[in-house]
Every structure is written in C-alpha cells, then in structure tokens.
Amino acid sequence: MLLEVKNMDSGYGFLQVLWDVSFHVEEGEFVALIGPNGAGKSTTLKTISGLLEPQGGEILFKGDEIGGLEGHLVCRKGVAYISEELNLFVNMTVKENLQMGAFTIKDPDEQAENLKFVYELFPRLYEREGQYAGTLSGGERKMMAIGRGMMSRPSLLLVDEPSLGLAPMLTNEVFRALRTLNKRGATILLVEQNVGKTLKNTSRAYILEKGKIVLDGKSEELADNEHVRKIYLGH
Amino acid sequence: MANAATESAIGESAIDKIDQTIGESWIQKVTGWVFSAGGITICLTILVAIVASIHKGPYILVNTVITGGMWALMAIGLALLFSVMNIAGFAHGEYFMAGSLTAYYVMQPIGKYNLDNPGTFMAYVGPLIAILAGTLMCAFLGIITERLVFKQLRKRNREGWLLNCFLITIGLSVIMQNGHQLIFGADFKGILGYWDFPSVPILGVYISMDRICAFFIAILTMIGFYMFMMFSTAGKTIRAVSQDEDGARMVGISVDTVHIMTFALSCGLAGLAGASLLFMFPAYPTVGVMPLYNSWFIIILVGFGNVAGSIPGGFMIALFQVVTRSYLGEGWEAVVPVLLISFILIFKPSGIFATKVRTVWDE
Amino acid sequence: MANEYDVQKKGIAKFLDYLCLTPLGAIGFLILMIIPFFPPFNQDYLLRWFILAAIMGAGAMAFDFSAGYIAVVNFGFAAFVGLGAYTSAIVANHWSIPLPLAMLCGAFTSALLGLFTGAISLRMRGMFAICLTWFIGIALMGLAIKMVWLTRGMLGLQTPYFFPPGVSNLYYWYPVLGVSLVTWFILKRIARSHLGLAFKAIGQNMDAAKTSGINPTRYRIINFTVSSALAGWIGAFYAHFIGILTPDFMHTAKTVEFLVIAYIGGRGTLWGGFAVAFPFIWFTEMLRSNFDYLPGINLLIYGLILILIMIYYAGGMAQFFQYLVDKYKDNPTVRWLTT
Numbered sequence: 057m058l059l060e061v062k063n064m065d066s067g068y069g070f071l072q073v074l075w076d077v078s079f080h081v082e083e084g085e086f087v088a089l090i091g092p093n094g095a096g097k098s099t100t101l102k103t104i105s106g107l108l109e110p111q112g113g114e115i116l117f118k119g120d121e122i123g124g125l126e127g128h129l130v131c132r133k134g135v136a137y138i139s140e141e142l143n144l145f146v147n148m149t150v151k152e153n154l155q156m157g158a159f160t161i162k163d164p165d166e167q168a169e170n171l172k173f174v175y176e177l178f179p180r181l182y183e184r185e186g187q188y189a190g191t192l193s194g195g196e197r198k199m200m201a202i203g204r205g206m207m208s209r210p211s212l213l214l215v216d217e218p219s220l221g222l223a224p225m226l227t228n229e230v231f232r233a234l235r236t237l238n239k240r241g242a243t244i245l246l247v248e249q250n251v252g253k254t255l256k257n258t259s260r261a262y263i264l265e266k267g268k269i270v271l272d273g274k275s276e277e278l279a280d281n282e283h284v285r286k287i288y289l290g291h
Numbered sequence: 292m293a294n295a296a297t298e299s300a301i302g303e304s305a306i307d308k309i310d311q312t313i314g315e316s317w318i319q320k321v322t323g324w325v326f327s328a329g330g331i332t333i334c335l336t337i338l339v340a341i342v343a344s345i346h347k348g349p350y351i352l353v354n355t356v357i358t359g360g361m362w363a364l365m366a367i368g369l370a371l372l373f374s375v376m377n378i379a380g381f382a383h384g385e386y387f388m389a390g391s392l393t394a395y396y397v398m399q400p401i402g403k404y405n406l407d408n409p410g411t412f413m414a415y416v417g418p419l420i421a422i423l424a425g426t427l428m429c430a431f432l433g434i435i436t437e438r439l440v441f442k443q444l445r446k447r448n449r450e451g452w453l454l455n456c457f458l459i460t461i462g463l464s465v466i467m468q469n470g471h472q473l474i475f476g477a478d479f480k481g482i483l484g485y486w487d488f489p490s491v492p493i494l495g496v497y498i499s500m501d502r503i504c505a506f507f508i509a510i511l512t513m514i515g516f517y518m519f520m521m522f523s524t525a526g527k528t529i530r531a532v533s534q535d536e537d538g539a540r541m542v543g544i545s546v547d548t549v550h551i552m553t554f555a556l557s558c559g560l561a562g563l564a565g566a567s568l569l570f571m572f573p574a575y576p577t578v579g580v581m582p583l584y585n586s587w588f589i590i591i592l593v594g595f596g597n598v599a600g601s602i603p604g605g606f607m608i609a610l611f612q613v614v615t616r617s618y619l620g621e622g623w624e625a626v627v628p629v630l631l632i633s634f635i636l637i638f639k640p641s642g643i644f645a646t647k648v649r650t651v652w653d654e
Numbered sequence: 655m656a657n658e659y660d661v662q663k664k665g666i667a668k669f670l671d672y673l674c675l676t677p678l679g680a681i682g683f684l685i686l687m688i689i690p691f692f693p694p695f696n697q698d699y700l701l702r703w704f705i706l707a708a709i710m711g712a713g714a715m716a717f718d719f720s721a722g723y724i725a726v727v728n729f730g731f732a733a734f735v736g737l738g739a740y741t742s743a744i745v746a747n748h749w750s751i752p753l754p755l756a757m758l759c760g761a762f763t764s765a766l767l768g769l770f771t772g773a774i775s776l777r778m779r780g781m782f783a784i785c786l787t788w789f790i791g792i793a794l795m796g797l798a799i800k801m802v803w804l805t806r807g808m809l810g811l812q813t814p815y816f817f818p819p820g821v822s823n824l825y826y827w828y829p830v831l832g833v834s835l836v837t838w839f840i841l842k843r844i845a846r847s848h849l850g851l852a853f854k855a856i857g858q859n860m861d862a863a864k865t866s867g868i869n870p871t872r873y874r875i876i877n878f879t880v881s882s883a884l885a886g887w888i889g890a891f892y893a894h895f896i897g898i899l900t901p902d903f904m905h906t907a908k909t910v911e912f913l914v915i916a917y918i919g920g921r922g923t924l925w926g927g928f929a930v931a932f933p934f935i936w937f938t939e940m941l942r943s944n945f946d947y948l949p950g951i952n953l954l955i956y957g958l959i960l961i962l963i964m965i966y967y968a969g970g971m972a973q974f975f976q977y978l979v980d981k982y983k984d985n986p987t988v989r990w991l992t993t
Contacts, residue, residue, distance in 0.1 A: 107537060126547075127540030136541070143538030145531050156531055159524075160543040208543065379781060444965045453781060454725065458917060459964050461910055465957030469950035477949070576950075580906075584792065591785060625796035629789045636789070637774050640782050 058083045058118060058243050059104070059212055065112035066096075066103040072111065073099045074267045081212070081245050086238040088254045088275065089247045090288065091264035097247040098140055100264070101214045104245075105137035106130035117212065132160050136210035140217045142201040146190030150181055153189050153200060157207030167207075174203040177233060195226035202233060206242070213237065213244045219253065231257050251288035255279045329600075329644040336607045339614065347617050349496045355609045357502045358571075360509025361564040363605025365582055366589035367516065367598055368560035374533040374596035375553045377453060378441065381460040383561055383586050384579025385467035389432055390425035390562025391574040392471065395480045397424040398569070402482060409487070418485035422508065422566040429562025430555040436463065437554035442547075464583075471576040481573025501570040508567050512560070513602060520598075529553055533596075585612070588632045594642025673835075674842035678991040679925065686831060690824055701823035705830050707935035709892050712834045714916040714927030716884040719841050721913070722922030723850065724877050725857035726775075726783045730791020731885060732908035737794060738764040738886025739893035739903065740805055743813035746894070753816055757890035764886025765879050772878035773871075779860070783874075791906060798901035811899045819897070826895055833891050834928065837884050841924055844880065853877055854922075914956045918963055920972025930971050 059081040067073040073096040081087045091097050102108040104115055106127035115123035122130055131137070145153050154174060158167045175182040178199045184192065189200055198218050205213060215234065219227040227250065235257055238244050248254040255261060255275040263271035263284065271283065278284050344352040365387060372378045401417040440459060448455065486504060490497035520526035531539040532549045539546055564582065565572070572578050589608050593600030611628040619627065635642065670680050689695050690704070713735055721727045728734065738760030746756040771790060775783040798805050805811055817825045844850055852873045855863040860870055893899055902908075912927075915934055919926030938952045945951070963970055982988045 128543045128545045131543035143535045145534045462957040462960035469954040472950045629793040633789045
C-alpha cells in the first residue's frame with residue numbers, strides 16, 4: 057500500500073473535524089474521497105500533506121509514519137498536495153512557479169525533463185510561460201497548480217476539489233488531465249464534491265460524512281448505491 | 292489567504308487581457324506610469340532635488356544621495372519582515388544601533404593601527420572589516436531574535452499575530468537600548484572618519500571618502516540583494532514564502548529556514564546601514580530612533596511589504612528630511628515629514644506605488 | 655428577617671457596585687488612602703513615588719481603554735497626555751483661572767485631538783491606525799519643541815502648583831486618588847454598558863462586528879475621545895503637581911512606559927495596569943536612588959517581562975489573579991471579596 061491512514065483524528069485546536077478515519081490507496085490507483093461541504097475532506101488532505109497535525113491515529117506512506125511530519129518534509133517524501141486554494145505564487149511567472157515546484161529536484165537535467173513533461177500535459181501553460189500566475193484564468197490556474205505539483209514527480213498526488221468554480225467543459229479537461237497522469241503512473245487521491253463525474257473517472261471511492269467514513273467501495277458500485285444516489289446524485 | 296491578492300489580480304488580468312488584444316504601445320505604458328501616483332512622486336522628487344540644490348547648494352543632493360541609500364537598505368529590511376513574516380518591526384532602529392556599535396569597537400584597534408602605520412593595506416580594507424563586522428553581528432542578532440522570540444510565539448499563539456509581534460518588538464527595542472546604555476554607556480561613540488583620504492571634488496563640492504564609500508556600499512548592496520532575491524535559490528524561497536507560505540511548504544520549501552534567513556537579512560541590512568554611517572552617526576543608545584522613523588516613513592510611503600519600492604522611497608524620504616532641515620531649520624524634520632506621511636496614510640494607505648495590501652493586513 | 659445591619663450592607667454593596675468596585679477593590683483603595691500614615695510609608699519622598707505611580711496607573715487605564723477594548727494601540731498616547739498637561743499649564747499661566755478648570759481645558763483639548771484622530775483613522779485597520787497615532791505623537795512632540803514662544807521648548811514650562819511649594823505631598827495624594835477613582839469610574843461604567851460590548855466586538859473581529867450592525871467608525875471615535883479626554887485630564891494634574899513641563903514627556907518612550915504597564919497588568923482589564931503601576935514606579939524610583947550606576951535597568955527588565963508575557967502569559971498579572979480566584983472560588987471569603 058502506498059498510503060495507509062489508520063484511525064486518524066484531526067481538527068483545528070479544540071474543534072475536532074475527523075474521527076477515526078481509515079482508508080488506503082494502492083500504488084497506481086485513482087481513488088476518490090467524496091462528501092458534502094464541511095465533511096472534513098480538505099482537513100483530511102491537509103493532515104496527510106503535513107499542513108495540519110493529526111490528533112490521533114497513524115498515517116503511513118510507503119510504510120513510513122508521516123503523521124505530524126512538517127509539510128515540506130512530506131513533500132520531499134514524494135507527496136504532492138494540490139490545495140483547493142491553489143496557493144500559487146501570484147507574483148511569479150508560470151515558468152517560475154513550475155520551477156519552484158521542482159524545488160526538491162537537485163538535478164537540472166531532471167528539472168528540465170519534468171518541465172517538458174508538464175508542458176506536454178498542459179500546452180496552455182507553455183503558451184503562458186512568461187505570464188504572472190496571478191493573471192491566469194480560473195481553469196489555467198488549476199492546471200498551473202496541478203502542473204506545479206507534478207514537477208517534483210511525486211509518488212502520490214493529493215488533489216482537493218479541482219472542479220470547484222469551473223465551467224463543465226473545463227472540469228472535463230481537468231479530469232482528463234488527471235486520468236492521463238494516472239495512466240502514466242501517478243497515484244491520485246481526489247477529493248471532490250462533484251460526485252457524478254468523480255465516480256465516472258475513479259476506480260474506488262470513500263464517502264466521508266461529518267468527519268467519519270460511512271461508505272466505501274468500487275466507484276461503479278457506489279454509483280448504484282441507494283444512499284449515494286439519493287443524497288449525492290439527486291435521484 | 293491568497294484570496295484577496297488573487298481577487299485583485301483577477302481584476303488586473305481582465306484589463307491585461309484587453310490590453311493584450313488592443314496592443315498597448317510602449318509609449319502608452321510609459322505615460323500611464325508617469326501619471327500614476329508613483330510616477331508623479333518620483334518626478335516631483337527629482338524636480339525638487341534639482342531646484343533645491345540649485346537654490347541652496349549641492350550639499351542637498353549629496354546628503355540626499357548618501358543617506359537615502361542607507362535608509363533604503365533599512366527600509367528593505369523592514370519591508371522584508373513585513374512581507375515574509377508579517378512582523379511589524381519596531382526594533383529595527385536598534386539593529387542599526389548594534390551595527391554602529393560593533394563597527395565602532397572593531398574600528399578602535401584598526402583605526403589606531405592605521406594611525407601608526409599610514410598607507411598600508413589596512414588603510415583601505417580596515418574600515419570594510421569594521422563594516423562587515425557590524426553587518427554580521429546584526430545578522431547574528433537577528434537569527435537569535437527569531438529563534439528565541441518569534442519562533443516561540445509562533446508555537447504558542449498565532450492569534451493577533453501582527454499586534455503581538457509589534458508589542459514584542461517594542462520590548463526588544465527597550466531591552467536593546469537600555470542594554471547598550473547599561474553595558475557600553477550612554478556616551479557618543481564616534482570616529483573621526485573611516486578612510487583617511489583627501490576629499491573628492493564633485494560638482495564643486497568636496498565630498499569625503501567616507502561618504503563616497505557609503506554610497507557605493509549602498510548601491511552594491513542593493514544590486515547584490517536584487518540578484519540574490521531574483522536568481523539565487525535561497526532568494527527564490529524567500530520570495531515564495533512571502534507570496535504564499537502554504538504554497539511554499541507544498542513544494543518542499545522549509546519555511547522555518549526561510550524565516551531564519553529573512554531575519555538574518557533584515558537585521559543584517561540594518562546593521563550594514565548603521566556601520567557604514569558610523570562616521571555620520573556615532574553609536575549611542577538611542578541613535579536608532581531616527582533611522583527607525585525613517586524606515587517606517589518609507590514603507591508607508593511605498594506601501595507595506597513593497598521591497599523594491601523601498602529603494603526610490605529611501606531617497607525620497609532622505610530628500611524630505613534634507614530639504615525640511617535646510618529650509619525650515621533644525622528640528623522641523625520631526626514634524627513636516629511626519630505630517631506628509633500621515634497624509635499618505637490617510638488618503639493612500641497602499642502607498643504611492645499602490646502595493647496590493649495583502650489580506651493578512653485586515654486584522 | 656431584615657434588620658438594620660442588612661439594609662446598611664445592601665446600601666454599601668449597592669454603592670460599591672455603582673462605583674464598579676469589588677469589595678477587594680474597595681479594600682485596596684482604602685488601604686491606599688490610609689497607607690501614608692503607616693511607617694515606612696510616611697516619608698514624603700516615598701509619597702511622591704505613590705503619586706507618580708497613581709498618575710501612571712490612571713494613564714495606563716485610559717490607554718488600556720483603547721488598546722484592550724478596540725484593539726487600537728494609541729502609540730502617541732504620551733503626546734495626548736502631554737497635550738492636556740501643556741494646555742492646562744498655558745491656560746493657567748495666561749489667564750489665572752482656577753486649576754481644576756484649567757485641567758478641564760486640558761481634557762477638552764486632548765478630547766478634540768482624540769476625536770480628530772478617531773475620525774481620520776476611519777477606514778483604517780489596526781496597524782494603520784497605530785501608525786497614525788504614532789505619527790501624531792511624534793509631530794506633537796516636535797511642535798512642542800519648536801513652538802518655543804508658547805511652550806518654552808526644551809527649556810521647560812513652569813506650571814502653577816495646586817498647593818504652595820514646600821507643602822507635604824499628602825496634599826496631592828488624595829486629589830490624585832480622586833482623579834484615579836473618577837477615571838476608573840468613567841471607564842468601567844462605559845465598559846459595562848452596551849458601548850463597552852460594542853468596543854470589545856470591534857476589537858475581536860471588525861468584520862463580524864460590522865455584520866452585527868455595529869458601525870466601527872462611530873464607536874472608535876467615541877472610544878478614542880473618551881480615552882484622550884481622560885489622558886489629557888490626567889496630564890493636566892501631572893502638570894500642576896510636577897511644576898515644570900518638558901516636551902520629552904511626549905516622547906514615544908513615554909508611551910512605551912504606559913504601554914508596558916498596561917500590558918503587563920493585563921490588557922482589557924483596566925484595573926491591571928493601575929495595580930501594576932505601583933510596584934513598577936516603586937522599582938524604578940528605588941533603582942534610581944540606590945543603584946544609579948545601573949541606569950535604565952528597570953526599563954530593560956520591563957521590556958523583558960513584556961516579551962515574556964506576550965509569548966507565555968498574554969493576560970498579564972490580571973490573568974494570574976483570575977487564576978487564583980478561580981482556584982479558590984470554593985472559599986466563601988474569596989467569593990465575597992470578588993463580586
């Protein structure tokens with residue numbers, strides 16, 4: 057197992073958000089974490105990526121405990137976090153943002169190779185190479201964030217609500233890009249509110265409600281599940 | 292946290308896109324800048340500098356240029372603290388004082404040696420050693436401050452960060468000023484000069500070698516600083532953290548290391564200013580008060596956190612001071628520039644260069 | 655079964671409550687009133703320390719009213735105090751009016767400045783407002799130095815004393831206690847009213863306050879005006895106690911003294927600063943007379959304590975006091991003393 061989360065509690069100070077959360081992601085998988093607003097999906101990713109300290113439980117990445125490890129150290133272990141807020145360097149150009157994404161790569165040849173890889177994946181970024189990240193459009197910014205995350209060639213990609221605020225056409229593009237990345241070997245844990253598209257694109261999914269995992273299984277099966285259909289798919 | 296910045300950036304982007312499609316010529320770009328608040332102020336400053344120099348004498352220009360460079364360096368240090376760590380540095384003047392003090396004591400044996408043995412290698416390099424000592428000592432003090440004080444605060448209490456840090460820096464200022472008085476005495480510790488060489492005539496005025504060297508130190512430091520921030524890895528990490536701290540973590544940057552570097556840089560710059568100007572400002576406990584005020588005036592003038600803008604800002608404030616002193620007499624530089632800056636604060640809080648004030652300001 | 659004693663007790667308790675004093679506070683105040691009669695405190699020079707402490711303490715309360723409630727640090731505070739002092743002195747010198755009236759003039763001038771400051775810091779968030787007050791303070795001090803025709807600048811302005819010189823400090827002690835009590839009364843009454851609630855709301859979260867229908871500008875102006883008026887009034891008292899005024903009283907360093915006292919005492923509590931002022935001034939004066947070869951060590955220690963408090967114990971001395979009260983709250987005496 058690439059990522060194994062065991063009985064994790066997390067929250068913000070006195071406010072506990074996650075209770076006894078357990079799930080796992082195998083290498084090469086494209087797994088989703090779905091749930092309504094406020095369920096704790098972002099908190100989950102933030103805790104795994106090291107921006108938040110867990111209050112209980114274990115987080116194992118490639119067998120090593122990473123719970124409580126600082127954000128930049130988790131990144132260096134091979135986990136890339138694409139946050140909902142994107143956290144782009146707005147006063148740096150697209151290229152500089154990508155270069156910062158490769159911060160953990162020491163070899164300049166490898167950096168150049170990764171840059172080429174990202175430009176192939178997102179030709180639009182190559183067009184806007186010299187533009188300041190703060191001036192990109194909504195969809196371009198998501199691509200920017202994903203591209204920057206890929207620059208370090210992570211083993212695990214944590215993506216938080218990439219379709220938020222995007223028109224349906226752009227949402228499809230983003231999902232397409234993620235599928236491509238997955239096909240090329242990247243393991244992805246996706247957090248989303250758009251349940252329909254997510255279940256279509258992933259192999260497995262977990263349902264998170266009010267800080268607890270309530271359901272899990274193959275995405276196809278979950279799409280037929282009565283609870284899921286009633287609450288998330290509207291029929 | 293990046294939201295307000297991105298919000299305003301999106302507004303900008305719409306205009307950018309329109310410009311791109313219409314195709315703004317460089318003439319339009321230049322005239323657009325000239326008539327912005329920043330452009331007007333810079334042109335006005337240059338005009339006033341020239342007119343006042345013609346009227347009152349070239350020493351106006353000379354003093355402005357010499358001190359302006361150093362105030363700019365200090366303001367850069369203060370702006371760094373703001374933009375990277377969101378700390379309002381009220382003790383910044385005390386690092387100027389520490390640099391001044393260190394340079395004084397290092398210069399004592401060197402000066403004596405130079406007096407006894409004129410014309411040696413030491414006559415050229417000695418003062419540089421003293422100035423370097425001042426800079427390094429302050430960088431070191433900055434690192435200690437960060438580790439012992441601000442790191443502890445960050446661990447314990449993140450609420451009301453801006454105000455708490457401000458209060459802490461007040462405490463630091465009090466400690467350093469009184470520490471100086473207690474240990475080293477309240478007397479003025481000055482030197483006659485760094486470099487014992489004849490003055491150089493420029494524009495009909497004889498300018499001492501100390502002043503010329505101070506000017507070049509300032510310029511070289513600014514260039515070095517720019518190159519460091521733009522091209523070195525460390526510099527890029529500092530810029531990254533100042534733009535988005537979480538984003539920096541997410542790409543593997545150790546924000547902790549950046550904090551140490553920022554403090555070292557910030558205080559080091561203040562120390563450099565203090566050490567370089569020892570011949571003008573002797574070391575005594577409260578010598579840092581005026582430099583502190585000046586740094587704050589500058590960052591308010593150009594907008595909090597605007598590091599690049601601090602450079603022209605430094606010269607502008609220096610000009611205000613010099614012209615006020617020259618036309619109104621001694622002592623008024625405590626009043627007039629203050630009132631001017633208050634105007635800016637009231638009517639254009641984002642400064643003349645319209646620095647996009649980050650969300651974290653809205654506390 | 656009601657009896658004479660009960661009615662009387664209710665009367666006193668009601669009176670204390672009106673003054674916003676707990677029984678403990680009232681006892682403390684009484685102690686202050688009678689302490690000059692007990693050795694070793696019955697020496698005149700020690701009484702001077704007490705008076706200075708009360709002045710600083712009252713000032714700290716006025717300072718805390720802004721800093722602790724609406725979270726705006728009046729960083730030019732000493733200049734507001736000094737403005738009241740100078741106004742009162744100048745008015746009294748030129749127009750020989752009774753000193754209490756002159757003091758009111760001082761309060762009025764500072765109030766105007768506070769009104770002006772509060773008004774122009776309209777849209778400003780915390781940091782900007784702090785900078786503005788700081789610069790006003792610097793400008794005022796500069797003006798006091800330069801306008802020699804009015805203030806005699808650095809040479810110092812002679813001010814008329816309340817009582818003929820040579821008289822015991824005891825004559826000043828009770829008036830200063832009166833000034834302190836009035837300051838406390840005004841500030842605490844406002845703090846307890848809906849105004850005080852609004853202040854605290856603004857201080858905690860400006861945006862939340864706005865959505866609750868509180869107009870931060872209006873309340874900020876009120877807060878500042880009251881704080882400044884009292885600052886000016888206290889300054890005026892100081893002027894007629896000390897006999898000579900110099901502009902360096904308005905220096906930022908003096909504001910820092912008020913600030914340190916208020917924050918170490920406990921921000922937002924008002925009384926914390928007043929209580930802490932006494933050991934502080936005592937310590938300062940004692941060091942000055944006995945250890946004058948260590949100049950400034952008191953300030954150094956205060957700076958250190960301020961930093962330690964900010965990092966480790968943000969509520970200051972008042973928080974510690976509250977901790978003690980909570981710890982022993984089962985003790986009926988403690989409960990009676992503190993309600």
